[in-house]
Amino acid sequence: MYNVGRFAPTPSGQLHFGSFITALGSYLQAKSQNGEWLVRIEDIDPPREVAGAANHILFTLEQFGLNWDREVLYQSKRRERYHAIIESLIDCQLAYYCDCTRYRIQHLPHHCYDNHCRNLKLVAANDQPMAIRLKQTQPIYHFVDQIRGKQSVNIHQAMEDFIIYRKDGLFAYNLAVVIDDYEQGVTEIVRGADLLPVTTKQLSLYQLFNFEKPRYYHLPLALNSDLSKLSKQNHAQPITINNIQQLTIKALLFLGQTIPDNWQDSSQEQLLQWAIKHWQISDIPKNDLVFCD
Known part of the structure; x- marks a missing residue:
């Protein structure tokens, strides 16, 4: 290899x-x-x-x-590439808009997002900036690090619908890094x-x-x-x-x-x-x- x-x-x-x-x-x-x-x-x-x-x-x-x-x-x-990926995820109903505030999320149990907006079918609005979240369908609970051995996260972190596009109009690190590393x-x-x-x-x-x-x-x-x-x-x-x-x-x-x-x-x-x-x-x-x- x-x-x-x-x-x-x-x-x-x-x-x-x-x-x-x-x-x-x-x-x-x-x-x-x-x-x-x-x-x-x-x-x-x-x-x-x-x-x-x-x-x-x-x-x-x-x-x-x-x-x-x-x-x-x-x-x-690479912004056009990231936009295309996000649009395809929305089209496939694998991502959705979220208008939850940081204050609300910080006061949730375990400080993990509760997927509140997943089924609300929000749409983009110019007067209300919204984040875009991945609909988590492939949770990963553990992996093997080649230096530190087996690493695990709790179920709440694994199941969280995390942000792939921020309210401030910037692409989230987790999406961009995966696309770039793979390509x-x-x-x-x-x-x-x-x-x-x-x-x-x-x-x-x-x-x-x-x-x-x-x-x-x-x-x-x-x-x-x-x-x-x-x-x-x-x-x-x-x-x-x-x-x-x-x-x-x-x-x-x-x-x-x-x-x-x-x-x-x-x-x-x-x-x-x-x-x-x-x-x-x-x-x-x-x-x-x-x-x-």
């Missing part, structure tokens, strides 16, 4: 150490199997995006020697453990569309000293290109990998080739870790 991996950052800021871990881990997993590694810019949420961030992310990846194998895909150029031929999804909770939703879409499911690998999150996730929202500092090899070694150690003796004498290309040859998924920690800069 030919393997295809990917790194799919949101251009909401420059790369920080947490996102670099994901980039490096996904790259090494793909290359260790002589597969392709793709880069996709997930730029369909303009309020979160920072001008110039996408170009800076790509520039940084190149400086670290993480070179992608196909043209970069921008989700912002790019992605076979292995290596990403941060913060996305574990939405994986069953995405797998239910794979099942609904009769797509071949990818394998999932959820990497440990880098945490601040207060155990919050290292992220742009928490003001994580961008990585720089002043210490490329040192940062690569730090990321490899974070991922539980062995490092070469006298690595200081290696070029970045030699270091990456060594890491590809010695990559071991089984050595990756199964728990999130505090990152000490």
Whole structure:
């Protein structure tokens, strides 16, 4: 089987150490199997995006020697495709309009949507923005993560009719990521453990569309000293290109990998080739870790 991996950052800021871990881990997993590694810019949420961030992310990846194998895909150029999928789901009565407020949903038991609008037959109205929800017919209750083993969700989460198009006119992540991963031929999804909770939703879409499911690998999150996730929202500092090899070694150690003796004498290309040859998924920690800069 030919393997295809990917790194799919949101251009909401420059790369920080947490996102670099994901980039490096996904790259090494793909290359260790002589597969392709793709880069996709997930730029369909303009309020979160920072001008110039996408170009800076790509520039940084190149400086670290993480070179992608196909043209970069921008989700912002895929809107017509997402619209077509959603329209087909509505036509097949597999999706519906929903005007429920966030306040109402937050006060429901288990904080899960109760499928209130499923049978109301609401129609789109210009004066009343509405979300579109998938009618959940293919619930997934558990899956096997290649790093963390069997993962499960409760019945309420599995049965929830989740949003595929938001009230603010933006496409929901779960729909866009599944369509893009499938149509790019992605076979292995290596990403941060913060996305574990939405994986069953995405797998239910794979099942609904009769797509071949990818394998999932959820990497440990880098945490601040207060155990919050290292992220742009928490003001994580961008990585720089002043210490490329040192940062690569730090990321490899974070991922539980062995490092070469006298690595200081290696070029970045030699270091990456060594890491590809010695990559071991089984050595990756199964728990999130505090990152000490």
